[in-house]
Amino acid sequence: MNSLAGMLTGRLSAAQVVDGIEAEHWAVCGRIPQAVVFPESEEQVAEILSMSSEEGWQCIPGGKGGWLHGGQPPQGVDVVVSAERMNEISAYEPADMFIEAQAGAELEVLERRTLECSQWIALDPPGGERGTLGAMVAVGAAGPLEAGFGSPRDQVLGATLVTGDGRVLGLGGRVVKNVAGFDLLKLVTGSWGTLGMITSVTMRVHPVPAIDRSLLFKGRDPAEAAALACRLAQAPLSLAAVELLVPGDAESGANASSPLVAVRILESVDGADEAERLVSERAGIEPFQRLEGEQSAAIFENVRAMEDGAELVLRLSLLPSRLPELVEMTSRLSGLYDPTEGWGMRLAGHAQTGVLRVMIAKMTHSTDGLDQARVVLGVLRRSLEAEGGSLVVSQGPPEIVGALGAWGESGPVAPFNAGIRAAFDPASILAQGRLPQ
């Protein structure tokens, strides 16, 4: 056991610390931590972080480790603090429409529990259901349902955060309307562990709609499907999701070969038929497939899994009406991968929010290839930024994300970001480098 792991063991118990080979699959963007520690209470988290502040150990808060390979590489990785053993549901009040759980609770477990009372957490972040609640909030991950229900920032009612120096802060609460002081909770969502370790989260839940129906429309090519998705996003009704799905180059099955637009309708029984009529009218064509209930949900579960096994994941953004331009721009990425390797490149576009997720199975790995990728992505980012958009490298080889940064420059707000970070993590031990300065 290395000395760092030994010191942590001294403070906790041997069963709560692993190092060496066991720490290998907790690598953060390819860097193996000296120790992985599994606290079982808020107090233990506070103790670990206070100790790390004193010792100057670089800590990466995590859940079950699903997101550790993604995002921007940290400057150092001494300790991964996993919330895995803090996974209890602490309160669920269906009448008050909230559920409160420890950060390590799996989304799947929360889903099962809320379904018993015909409620659900209306979020579908990438990575599937085995991810933890804390990780979803920490990375602020959202999927197609963001259009209808908002992202985690809109649905998190409260959270407990242990700061870098071990202070335990209760942020927000259990009620939807709450303006008692500055909204520090907003800072925590999407903070990638840089402000503290989230130890518990209170989420808003929604009633399960009577009808879950997906209408699938076919486009001849990605451009046509993107134009259709835009048109549907502008339909005069609130739709739960309008998603453009372009399968990978090598995914040419019976139905999978052509690009699709999937419209998700979550409505009452009578409302769903009328919504379907309005959507079809707007589309100008009939859906080629109409999925109901579990099948409808399954289509969107697939969207969540689309990043699995991808080596490079990008998020391109512009105003929603410009989704076709985003799709067009992906042709610039054709030199970065070999379309015959794995499934090639997939696209998933959130038509109401203007985000296009690009997934590439396997990049060209020669030195030239990586250099070229850096150049192409850098140019693409600059052209999107010039148009008011952005390019996020949410997952990729460390050589690329490290050089480009997952996000673009923060610009004039950088000093505010730095000031906030210093207030929550005075010893600079938390996930340094995981967010742009």
Added chain:
Amino acid sequence: MENILPEPLTKKLGDRLRGVVGDAWVIADADRLLAYESDGLTAYRKTPLAVVLPRDTDEVSRVMGILAEEDVPVVPRGAGTGLSGGALANSDAVIVGTARMTDMLELDPDNRLARVQPGMINADLTKAAEPYGLYYAPDPSSQSACTLGGNVAENSGGPHCLKYGVTSRYVTGLTVVTPEGKIIELGGFGREPGGYDLLGLFVGSEGCFGIATEIEVRLLPKPEGVKTLLAIFDRLGDAGAAVTEIMAEGLLPAALEIIDGPTIRAVEASVFAAGFPTDAEAALVIEFDGIEAGLASDVERAVVQCRAAGAREIRIADSEEERLALWRGRKKAFGAMGQIGNDLMVQDGTVPRSKLTEVLARISEIGVRHDLTIANVFHAGDGNLHPNLIFDRSDADELRRVELASTEIMAVCVEAGGTITGEHGVGLDKRRYMSLVHTPDELDAMRDVKAVFDPRGRMNPGKVLPDLPDSAGAAV
């Protein structure tokens, strides 16, 4: 503490400010400053040093730069309809008002976005979006008077937040002038900037971090249909139970509002009479919106729940006219209460919905004990209570009892798992209750974050955060 007479605006500072905005838009004479001495919470009155009314981001930036150089505190102000004293300025502070910044800067129906100046009235945005079949969702009761800049500062709510959420869900980008006069952009639809959600942090910061000078908001398609019904109850608790049952049924109404007996009687005695039975103890307004075809079954299910909870009468609006009539009693409640007492303390707290009945009973008991009339009109669906304490400011003892009762009501809300303000903000009035819901560490974290934006503490000083225990400034 010695009472220091206010220093009038110096000629030098006045000239510099006039040089930016023009002579007409710097107000420093006592008569005209009277209009700025209080906001919607009339219990507090303070006269500012001066009021400056810039026209755009550039003028705000220059004004803020000058005030920073001269080390003068700044209080931003919209229409002054706030209910927590947040827009009040001490005699050494300058109010920067947004009254002249009322332009629609951009309306983009395809992307359902609008970019506006902060002085635009909330209702005017919906009016401008209407021709495109769009509207702006957050609808505070003061929407015909309050400004969008004020809504951003307070993270305002309204009756329809139950289904649609509060202001922060709709603000997608801001141009902000910092206390030092720098112009920064926060957020922006169609981009995912890295770093913290400073946009989300700024919304609801009550003018303590800077001034929003341009606001980008998301608009929604107007729902195809709206159905409104009114259920009359003999007991307030039964109306509360009906709310719980409607939500438990899996329904998500656009609004669920309760008006209690004293409020009904005040409304019916006023020019706003809406035809509510004056012997009732609660009226529950329920509204559903969305696809027309789906509404009838929602209404039916709500009716069943109301009857089961003991509603003695249910009215369903069949026309837009009838619908507006049902809402009249709710929307005009504050105006009507103004007619039964000289002064009104509109309280604001949130409790988990299932605790409504219990908390309302305790509030009623607090009123009896302090010999005060308390009328309740509130957003029942999201547990956001508005107990209204009616009093006469010239009666010192009554004023004292209002203070006591307010404090007790806040404590009851917190004890029930709720909070001290759901939508009116902390401002000046609720600083003293902040420690009921936040630990010293949490308050310190808020202080630290404020200092990041406003290191010299010049931005809306004395608001939101209580004074430190060892500081010289006495709590209000």
